[in-house]
Amino acid sequence: DPKLRLGVLNLPAAGADAFRLNRDDQTMTTVSLMQEVVRPAKREASARLKRAEAEQWESEQGATAQTIRRDAALAWLDAYEALRRAEVYRRMAEEISAERKVAASQLSSGRAETGELFRLDTMLAMTNDKRLAARRDERRARAALARWIGEAAARPLSAALPDAMPAADRGQQRALLERNSLLENARRVEALAHSDADRAKAGRLEDWSWELMYGKRQGDRSDMLTFQVSFDLPWDRANRQDRRVAEKLALVERARELTEDRRRELRSELDSARADWEAAEAREREHVAHLIPAAQASLAIAQANYSAGKAPLAAVWEARRGLLEVELEHWTIQVDRQRAAVRLAYLLDNPENKP
Numbered sequence: 001d002p003k004l005r006l007g008v009l010n011l012p013a014a015g016a017d018a019f020r021l022n023r024d025d026q027t028m029t030t031v032s033l034m035q036e037v038v039r040p041a042k043r044e045a046s047a048r049l050k051r052a053e054a055e056q057w058e059s060e061q062g063a064t065a066q067t068i069r070r071d072a073a074l075a076w077l078d079a080y081e082a083l084r085r086a087e088v089y090r091r092m093a094e095e096i097s098a099e100r101k102v103a104a105s106q107l108s109s110g111r112a113e114t115g116e117l118f119r120l121d122t123m124l125a126m127t128n129d130k131r132l133a134a135r136r137d138e139r140r141a142r143a144a145l146a147r148w149i150g151e152a153a154a155r156p157l158s159a160a161l162p163d164a165m166p167a168a169d170r171g172q173q174r175a176l177l178e179r180n181s182l183l184e185n186a187r188r189v190e191a192l193a194h195s196d197a198d199r200a201k202a203g204r205l206e207d208w209s210w211e212l213m214y215g216k217r218q219g220d221r222s223d224m225l226t227f228q229v230s231f232d233l234p235w236d237r238a239n240r241q242d243r244r245v246a247e248k249l250a251l252v253e254r255a256r257e258l259t260e261d262r263r264r265e266l267r268s269e270l271d272s273a274r275a276d277w278e279a280a281e282a283r284e285r286e287h288v289a290h291l292i293p294a295a296q297a298s299l300a301i302a303q304a305n306y307s308a309g310k311a312p313l314a315a316v317w318e319a320r321r322g323l324l325e326v327e328l329e330h331w332t333i334q335v336d337r338q339r340a341a342v343r344l345a346y347l348l349d350n351p352e353n354k355p
Contacts (some may be wrong), residue, residue: 022218032213070346078141174277193255195247273343280337
């Protein structure tokens with residue numbers, strides 16, 4: 001923008017004519033217009049830098065939103081898992097309490113021993129302790145979830161897990177990882193460093209300015225018109241402009257290395273999430289195909305043997321607890337699989353699978 005200047009030149013400061021505008025021939029009031037002319041290369045470099053800053057802030061906003069989606073989903077899964085664990089432990093405690101009542105009723109007839117009651121009391125206390133710890137974990141997870149969704153974190157949780165994201169093959173995942181918002185933000189930071197270096201290089205170009213001044217004098221004295229042109233004179237370029245350019249180029253290299261470091265970090269996280277996903281999938285298949293049917297069959301056999309008088313009632317209770325333990329482990333596997341799915345969605349930035 002141009003500059004407007006107002007002033008008084010050659011005003012007497014001593015004697016009888018001090019600070020009087022109409023006594024000295026050299027005194028005049030002035031008004032001038034000054035314009036600094038910046039090289040087009042400098043203006044374009046500054047404009048590119050501002051655009052790069054805006055793009056970097058936009059990419060950072062996207063990366064922050066992506067991280068919030070992941071953290072909210074993981075907090076929800078933590079609360080869900082703790083709630084399911086507390087429910088299973090409650091059912092276990094009820095089973096143990098029922099078994100203890102039966103054992104206590106059989107104590108007088110000699111069909112049960114006092115040591116059996118102590119064993120059941122210990123099991124009941126340990127199960128209740130695990131249930132209380134699960135309730136604590138649920139409250140902590142809901143508190144973390146409230147960080148993102150506020151009071152809605154206190155609402156009842158769904159009884160079922162959302163569908164897990166189908167895993168793409170490794171090659172597709174590596175390609176999708178390049179679109180990750182965090183990696184994109186790192187590239188934007190690198191582009192910003194390049195733009196800053198370009199502006200520093202353009203800063204070595206000399207600017208110039210012009211000024212047009214009109215001076216008004218009193219009485220019949222002639223008014224004055226002045227035109228001036230000024231130029232930059234960089235006299236120590238090696239220790240000033242060149243050092244600034246070298247600094248910006250070093251920051252460009254730093255940004256490039258940080259981008260590569262972020263890519264390696266995300267690839268490491270991707271491989272870890274992929275391993276968790278595949279392990280949870282394999283464990284899920286093993287539970288559905290073998291462990292759960294085996295636990296159910298054990299319970300059925302124990303019940304049949306008890307009905308036929310071939311096994312004590314304690315064997316039935318033990319088989320029921322075994323089935324509940326398998327169910328608890330199955331819930332944990334399902335939640336682990338969903339956690340891996342959330343991490344994969346975060347890393348692959350899949351728009352079709354926003355938690």
